[in-house]
Amino acid sequence: MQTIDRDSREFVGAEVTATVQGQPYDPTSDPVEFAFTAIGGRPVTWYEGGWDGQNPIPGTNSYRAQVLVGPGSPGPTLAKGKYAVSIRITDNPEQPVIPVGQLTVT
Secondary structure: OEEOOOOOOEEEEEEEEEEEEEEOOOOOOOOOOEEEEEOOOOOOOOEOEEEOOOOOOOOOOEEEEEEEEEEOOOOOOOEEEEEEEEEOOOOOOOOEEEEEEEEOOO
16 A cells, blocks of 8 residues: 655545445545554544545546644554554445555554
8 A cells, every 4th residue: 555654744545436326426525534553453543534635536436535644643643563544434324444455654
């Protein structure tokens, strides 16, 4: 997924593709949160994320969710290691928790 330095403050992102009744759906009005856990762990602490614009990634029906992490950010400051990254999108009535990959902090 992504590698960042533990002293860096930067966005960690995830590509999100949503559908409603089989048709592409724009999720950017829905709140999105991120969790960072040990590999194989279950998300417990959630950090508020946002959307990188309101348009799909060019050439796709996907959108980019993101959260700022690192020292001085509203997100977590992570120690050196590998983390499983999950997102949670709050819609009505659904609130899916989606594993989106791994983050390596050096």
